[in-house]
Amino acid sequence: MKSMHPRGTGRRAFSAAIAGLLASCLFAACGTNGTPASTTHPGGSTNASGEDPVRGGTLTIARSYDPQSLNPLTCACDNGSLQVMVEVFDTLVSYATPDASATPVPDLASSWTVSPDGRTYTFRLRAAMFSNGQPVTAQDVRYSLARASDPVSSYGGLYPISSIATPDPRTVVLKLKTPAPGLIYALGFPAASIVPEALVKNEGDAAFSQHPVGSGPFVMRSWLHGQELDLAPNPHYWQTGLPYLSAVRMLYVPNDNTRILNIRTGAVDIADEIPFSQVKSLEDEGIRVLVQPSSAIDTVILNNSFAPLGNLAVRRALAYATPVQAIAKSVFGGLAPVMNTVMPKLKYWNPAVRPYPYDLARAKQLLAQSPYPNGFAITLSIDGSDTPSLQTAQIIQASWAQIGVEVKIQEYDYGTVQSRWAAGQYESTLLVPDADTSDLPVDDEYAHGLFDNYAADRNLYSYYQNPAAQKLAVAGLTASNEAARRAAFDKLQEVTMAAAPSIPLVWAPFRAAVAGNVHGFSYVLVGWYPLQKVWLSH
Amino acid sequence: MSAFSSSYDTGRRSRSRSLTLRLSRSASAGERSIAVGLALLALVLLASAVGHFALPSPTALDLTSTLAAPSAHHLFGTDDLGRDVLSRTLAATWLDLGVAFGATYAGVLIGVLLGATAGYAGGWPERLIMRLTDLVIAFPFIVLVIAIIAVIGPGVEGVAIGLVAAGWAFYARFARAEMLSLREREFMQAARTLGLSHRRVILRHALPNIIRPSLTYSVSDMVLNILYIASLSYLGLGVQPPTPEWGAIISGGQQYLLSAWWISTLPGVVVVVVGVGLVLIGDGLADRFRVRRELVR
């Protein structure tokens, strides 16, 4: 537990603290951190060009999430656990780049080929070992993917797979029911991590979730629940020379202000989830804050089975009556781009679609043409402990009131909001800004989940059905060439924006405060930060 | 005269003149305390009434002037949605004081009566009531509040009911503990031999003595309950937005503590002022109570 005061006074015995307590300049910037002044790197990572990586050092990260279970096969896939799984396990491919071009990069698979009809994938495995010295074989891959693609597993991304074959210990052949260009990305998600079959069968899922063994760059050295998780380098990692770090400490610090204090005092090197309202004040103190695009969407989720919302004119009226620019500025500090589609901003984003301008007159006009010319009442359920939700809800309430739509805000605890949403017991709801994220850097997941999945979960509990949108989604999901895929997804975004099944707000970015001596640190689009190439200078 | 008799109300006349003087000085000090306390509360309530007319609306958003520092225009600055913080703080006065008062004293009433009965009766009734207090005290409050809110809907009523349901146990414990010492007192046994009913003994003779620690604690408890409502707002349970309520305002400003500090701090000052006022009233009453009892002939 470091306590390095930036002015170098070190840590005195706290028993001497009783004497002479004079509070001075509590609110002024007297406590400036010793890191060199620098500005934000919007969209960039922390790579300093031309410097050679230094080996060794302990990276300390203060996180707002606590890992729960580290077994990819029983993945609840919460952010806390994902970040650790990414370091401990490997997948067949990975998304190593932070930009939205999202090219899959070989990981455990050294190469792969796709058959011309798009229905057979052949992966060649590299010579890699798990951290316990056992080699990674095709059997392990088959076991892992078979369990992950089981229809009853909670990770639905591998649904196109119909069979897995292992002709030899270094080759895995996947057969698909229909072509699925998105599958290669789904294979890079941590729920598709490769685990040692014998060990998992021996220990059982519960034990494995607390003592994971993978082939990734790090091993889990110790885990104190609710407190700290430590990583050490994997001696058998297949990328020789990596990782540069000799240890990683992930501290669970749930309070926003405390995380910020930790980075300001230099007790940690990185603090994640910096509140939107604090980014600027941290920068003003000379602390670098990374603001990077994410695959999250922040929308007002509408229950289309609630009578007024089933009507297209009503939904469009609400979209025109939502002051999205004002929300982006006041709630998100101007750091979040305004959405011009109802989907995440990923590889096939269509920049040509226009967002709804804020136009109360037009909204009233539309409402007048609908069965609800005088407005109606609607409830908006939110997680009361989340500040952006509270702020957004009140801004929307004030604005929709002007067209006669009376919003009653209902605050619940997180569990209740989630359950009510999943059970369809809501009229409209807001989720916390990074809850609604795509696990893949391509549009497949949301195209399928929002428009092609009614039978399974009412299109992500929205109760929205649109045959035209569904056709376009399926076309994109099964397209045999890139051009057709892009065309389908482009049109899908146009059509669904016009139909407004939800009210799009902003794409909330990731924000992390990073100390000046940390290099190579960056988020990837879908939410984690790979650590194998991160290094610390002195 | 037993060497161990205490200052409990035995109905006997006090003996020394200097004691009388000391007690009457104490009485006027008690009255002063009550007066100052009432003045502080009146100040806040008056400001609230004036503010209702003189200040901007507590729920009017103004997204062009969010997070404005305190100035002549906005004495407490504006919050993250541009609302005047002073106006919101004062508008919450009646709600917070009302809920805190109601929740606390309902608990006091139930608790002291049950506790006194328990301590007096002993045996089965005592065991039953004390084990019930164990249950109530051990029970995780947040589960109780979430369940109550599930039944009656979100809002501050659920929190208030929860506070009463959880709070009476404290007073029962206090009252019973005092009663344990008290029931051995000679005057109590004397009253029984005189043929007074149990009810009369408890209410008329025991209660005034055992209620003192409860009353003293109840005033702090009122302040605690206001703060409790605040920490429940922190978890997202309680008053529904945009209704102003001290706890919601203060915990809502938590994120801005290092930058727009006025959102949490200045309403906190108002809560402190109200807290001091309440405590002064409580202490003053306790002093007067004690004095009156001691002077009874």
Next chain:
Amino acid sequence: MRGLLLRRALDAIPVLIGITLFSFALIHLAPGDPVLILLQGHATPANVAALRHQLGLDRSLPAQYWQFLRGAATFSFGESFEYRTAVGAIVAPRILVSLLLICYSLALAILIAVPLAFVAALGRNRPRDHAIRLATTVTFAMPSFWVGLMLALLLSLELGWLAPSGYGTTFSQHVQGLTLPAITLALSLSPLLIRVLRSSLIDTLGAEYVQALRARGLSEGRVLAKHVLRNSLTSAVTLLSLLFAVLLSGAVVIENVFAIPGMGSLLVSSVSARDFPVIQALTLLFGVAVVLGGLLADLVYAAIDPRVRL
């Protein structure tokens, strides 16, 4: 004495059953389905049914409660829904943390409260009495997250004496990590203790026997320490036992602000996720702690006041 302990042990059983049953009933009454929460965006009917079965939630409520009771008797509380591992492993480490925090805070609070209560009671209604009561009411009425953050700003950021948060792995790290939270808690607890103790002290000081003791020539210090304090402790002991019980689950905000892995934050997070096995285990623990605390308090009453018959 043995009879008392036996009676208490017997009484404890219905209390513990009562608490856990009540908690079981309430948490199931509340909306919020742990299966839906765990599955988040993947809650297809097939997944829901499978997970429900895996977690044992498709059995009847009485069957589920009965299984909990049976398991509790052998200290096995099942598997946490969130962590997918034994509940005991999740809950046990937190007990020590909370106990350390509470003892540290109460010790500091007593250290602050006893002298101040004496000074206030002895100088009743004089300026020092008013000053003490005013100062303590002010710290008492401030929200704990505010006080905590201000202390952290001062002692950690400005002066660099302590780390801003965290619990550490060695005992000395624990003590350092718990210092800021303990001071914060003590600042809000000691006003309560001071009020109650001061009130009792004033009652006792006015008693005739105290003057008698002085008249017999006992030194003031002896009178105060041995006789006055002892006879004024009843309400303070009651308060302390109540605070102990409340703080076990109630230090949530402090635990959150200072990243202390205590039972309060586990309770809140497991309620949030509707992690029934963990909630039940915690409720049982709180019940045991309260029963023990109440017994301890009663024993102290009997010790300090020989007239008390339990």
